[in-house]
Amino acid sequence: GQNIDQPTEMTATEGAIVQINCTYQTSGFNGLFWYQQHAGEAPTFLSYNVLDGLEEKGRFSSFLSRSKGYSYLLLKELQMKDSASYLCAVNDYKLSFGAGTTVTVRA
Amino acid sequence: EAQVTQNPRYLITVTGKKLTVTCSQNMNHEYMSWYRQDPGLGLRQIYYSMNVEVTDKGDVPEGYKVSRKEKRNFPLILESPSPNQTSLYFCASRTDITLNSPLHFGNGTRLTVT
Numbered sequence: 001g002q003n004i005d006q007p008t009e010m011t012a013t014e015g016a017i018v019q020i021n022c023t024y025q026t027s028g029f030n031g032l033f034w035y036q037q038h039a040g041e042a043p044t045f046l047s048y049n050v051l052d053g054l055e056e057k058g059r060f061s062s063f064l065s066r067s068k069g070y071s072y073l074l075l076k077e078l079q080m081k082d083s084a085s086y087l088c089a090v091n092d093y094k095l096s097f098g099a100g101t102t103v104t105v106r107a
Numbered sequence: 108e109a110q111v112t113q114n115p116r117y118l119i120t121v122t123g124k125k126l127t128v129t130c131s132q133n134m135n136h137e138y139m140s141w142y143r144q145d146p147g148l149g150l151r152q153i154y155y156s157m158n159v160e161v162t163d164k165g166d167v168p169e170g171y172k173v174s175r176k177e178k179r180n181f182p183l184i185l186e187s188p189s190p191n192q193t194s195l196y197f198c199a200s201r202t203d204i205t206l207n208s209p210l211h212f213g214n215g216t217r218l219t220v221t
Contacts, residue, residue: 008147031207042197042212043150050207087149094140094165095201095210099149 002026004098006088011104012078020073020086020101028092034062034073035087037100043087046073078105109134113198113213120188121221128183128216130198137203139181140165140210141173143194150197156181157203188220 003025012018022032031050035043049055049064049071061074075082085100111132120126132139140155142165152165156175170192172184181200185192196216202208 033209040215042214043210044212045209048207048209089150089210091207094152094155096152096166097142097150099147 002090002092002096004088004090004096006086006098006101008099009102009104011106013106014078014080016078018075018078018103020075020088020103022071022073022088022098024069024071024088024090024098026090026092026096029066029090031091032062032064032071033089033091033095034060034071035089037085037087039084046086048091075103080105080107109211111198111200111211111213113196113216115216116214117217119219119221122189123187126185126188126218128185128196128198128218130181130183130213131179132181132198132200132211133179134200134202134211135178136200136211137178139175139198139200141171141181141183142197142199143167143192144197144215145194153183153196188218190220192218193220194218 005023034046037043047062054063059076064071083105085102087100089097114129137158141153142150151167154173156162198213199210201210
């Protein structure tokens with residue numbers, strides 16, 4: 001079975017840094033995706049980690065530890081437009097999603 | 108423009124009235140999938156298809172049907188909708204399941220069953 005856990009909500013101030021954790025226990029694992037989803041819109045791809053370590057893409061970074069079943073998404077220099085839900089998804093043969101973390105950025 | 112197109116965007120129907128939500132992709136993707144999204148439960152997979160004429164159940168297939176007669180189209184059929192199928196539905200596609208390719212999502216269909 002699949003078990004993917006993320007915090008439900010996080011709040012941070014504009015310009016700050018927020019770290020969204022994702023832990024997983026899944027029957028298969030080929031990598032881990034992070035998606036961003038604004039309210040009422042489709043999820044959009046942010047990052048993908050296959051190997052252990054940190055992947056950096058501008059203000060967003062994602063980390064993976066396969067031995068610990070753990071990943072995080074780091075959002076730096078937060079902007080108001082970063083207010084959204086962030087979904088982690090384990091890439092097995094059918095891509096299983098966590099419930100998502102809603103991030104609210106305050107001015 | 109590369110995209111996944113779902114129709115309709117919004118649909119209100121009554122219990123028991125058959126409906127179809129269409130999904131089409133223009134990226135020549137082999138893999139297509141349907142998800143429903145409910146508050147607190149995240150995206151749950153309904154059905155997926157790894158290629159033409161190949162479909163399989165996801166985590167919540169009850170009450171739904173799909174077909175994959177052509178590579179680009181993957182309609183979702185609700186033969187007898189019930190109120191517990193009120194949800195936000197997303198169709199998605201990816202190159203295939205062996206490559207580490209991300210899912211591309213359609214814009215969603217908000218379904219209300221009364």
